[in-house]
Amino acid sequence: MKIKDWLKSNTFHYNNFRDINQLVKEKEKAGLSISLCIPTLNEEKTIGKEIVIFKSELATRYPLLDEIAVIDSGSSDKTREIAASFGADVYQASEILKNLGARKGKGENLWKAIYQLKGDIIVYIDADIKNIHPRFVYGLVAPLIYNPGIKYVKAFYDRPLASSRGIRPSGGGRVTEILIRPLFSLFFPELTALIQPLSGEYAVRREVLEKIPFPVGYGVETSHLIDVYHKWGLEAIAQTDLDQRVHRNQTTMELGKMSFRILQTFLNRLEKLGILHDLPDLGKTLRQFQVKDKLLQEIEHQIFEEERPPMIEVEAYREKFGIK
Secondary structure: OOHHHHHHHOEEEHHHHOOHHHHHHHHHHHOOOEEEEEEEOOOOOOHHHHHHHHHHHHHHHOOOOOEEEEEEOOOOOOHHHHHHHOOOEEEEHHHOOHHHOOOOOHHHHHHHHHHHOOOOEEEEOOOOOOOOOOHHHHHHHHHHHHOOOOOEEEEEOOOOOOEOOEOOOOOOOHHHHHHHHHHHHHHOHHHHHOOOOOOOOEEEEHHHHOOOOEEOOOOHHHHHHHHHHHHHOHHHEEEEEOOOOOOOOOOHHHHHHHHHHHHHHHHHHHHHOOOOOOOOOOOOEEEEEEEEOOEEEEEEEEOOOOEEOOHHHOHHHHHHOOOO
16 A cells, blocks of 8 residues: 555544544444543543543543543552542553563553453553543544544644645654654655654554554554554554644653663564564663763663563453453
8 A cells, every 4th residue: 555545545633523423323333342541650630631521521421432441550649549539440550460460661551451441442542641632532433433444543743744724833753753763764664654653542443452462661652553564554554633732741861761662672573573583682771871960970771671462362361352
């Protein structure tokens, strides 16, 4: 599939799906159930507003969501209490599939949500969005409801996109432009059509999620795109313009650690797909420098991006969902 054709057929704007009542009818006609998963770690400032908006608009007013759940990484603030008080189902990732142990990272939460939640479609929304709006959900699930051939829908925002509304100024992610887009250009050129490949908001069919592995940390989004593309092709992926996302910015040093994890995942994928061969043992130490009190300090991070297997390989999951 040519990139220009894909951009026309598989790129949407949330305004196309503002008729939520019709969307609910199509969802029910297709016999689909939808679960919302919000992965959290110390998000007490924003989680309450997210739950209130999604529950009131997309569960009570319009029954688009069948389940609203928070999967928490062990918050030390009041994230879990606030989420529960506003009506979300709240789970600690460490308590899900306890026999398989616990890992630290967003990807771990997303993976365990597949076991814990019930929906045919799971939509993942980050917990730190300050301008939260129902469009963050209905804009992502709508392409899956209306088009059975689409399996994975990513969000993008604050990026230049020519349309009848003109061109908005760019607000692209630094890691995307410095790391991911060059890597995709070298090895997976068709994936450069994704405007915001690292966005934390996406909706996916269960039949896809259960068949792909999950890095436990920041490599999860990159891994997803490569695996979905490899197994189902570019035509199975779509993206929706959500206009703008306001959230906190991470420091350059934090982005450096994120990039290190993503690069580990990327190289691992290249080897597993047979694109690169005989890679040496990759280093797990990231060295960074910072100035504190006018002194240069060296900091070493030991970083290893572990990976969870496809959920369908987990016996407890197969038993729970009746998979033989």
